[in-house]
Amino acid sequence: MRSERGRDLDVAIAFDDVSKHYSLSLQKEATDIKTALLHLPKFLSNARRPFVALDNVTLRVRRGESLGIIGPNGSGKSTTLRVMAGIAPPTSGTVAVNGRVSALLELGSGFHPRISGRENAVLNAVLLGLTLREARDVLPQIIEFSELGDFIDQPMRTYSSGMFFRLGFAVAVHVQPEILLIDEVLAVGDAEFQKKCMDHIHGLRKQGVTLVLVTHDMMNLPMFCDRGILIEHGQITDEGTPQQVVHNYLSRVEKLLALRVEERERLKVAQGAAP
């Protein structure tokens, strides 16, 4: 359920007992009749095996807050953003979002290589939530931010990947969201452009934009966020100041790694001693 009711003005995003299950086998085997018929019993049992991406997550993101999400690969970070953005509905639980959401899950989604950067920027801006008039009004700022110069009127197939992402980023941050969801897309372009992106995000935060950031960059988290959470196996396992959460997580990861190294050493010693 996605609801706008029960509006608490201080809360931008509210998750209550949100779970998200994926049916793993539904994706490939269900579309292939031959496999389905040949392996009917297995197919039927398989089709119902769910993968729990989010497990009863309750979460509040306050208006104007900046929340950082960290966690290992496949722990449910991106699923969290997708559910927040409305791209995929939760399997159970309620999600309430108050405000215009812009999700940067991937830069330049929907860009077409055969049309110009200018036309792509307008279409992309409308895709991300602006009206056509707003998109045209903000276009000069997008072009200036992207630093593409004359290339803006060239078809995008002529762009380098850096140029491609610069335009994608420029559009996304000019969509004037109230809530901005970012998934690992901060590190684009050269160092100078990265700095500019960071400054722009800081600017948005000062304007009161709510930010939810998924990242593997442990250095960035304390820079951008007021609060951090750690997601593992679809559950929030740690929460606190970004420094704390990052510290706890890293020291655990280090311990784990140290354990593994120790074990390997022990094995080597054991193998060396054996003959």
Added chain:
Amino acid sequence: MRRAWELLYLLTFRELKLRYQDTVFGFLWSLIRPLLQGAVLFVVLRKFIRIDVPDYHLVLLAGLFPWTWFQVSLVLGVGSFAANGALIKKVYFPRFVLPLATVMNNGVQYTLSVPVLVLLLLASGYTPNWAWLIGIPYLLLVEAVLIMGVVLLIASLDVYFRDLEHLTDVFVGLIWFYLTPVIYPLSIVPARYHDWVLLNPMASLIEGWRDLFLHNQLPGADMWPALVFAAGAAALGSMSFRGLQGGFADAL
């Protein structure tokens, strides 16, 4: 909602542009294809098989043009959710604009081919009259709603059952085409089959276009199958889209 229409406009425009960009003949391709097909059918059916219909070339093109809109929209449109999986998974936007843009794009091409038909009609001594001013927008609307409903329905289901793309292609191109009075007028079908043929919404629609272009006749009550099917397809299409779209991002 307004944003959805603007998005539809932008996507339609982009598709049109993409189709003709970097080609020598550009928009002419939209005319060459049905005209060439018409010419071949004319030679085979009129000259070889000797179908006995006055002004057969006009009867043929007045059916073939609106049929092409229907067929191409369906064949290209039913896979539009499945083909745009990457976008659907990454951005939240009104997804129904994807298949509808294909229908609009082909509708624009059909509309732009009407002047060619008018030239041929004038050359054969037909003259348009005021009925066209009401008849053309009316039939455009009915056909657009009908195609959009069908495309939205099949495209939504296609996300979960990709065979539908092939099924649609086969069914529309090999079966529906021949059962619809496109390459022949309804008048040469024996009267005892008329009721059956006219149950097909495309039959009454194509006959509606012919009556308008060749006889300056506004579509009347005979159009009911097209109207009923258009309304039904629109309702069913939007219902199934609404019910199924939540799962698109997960299924793709």
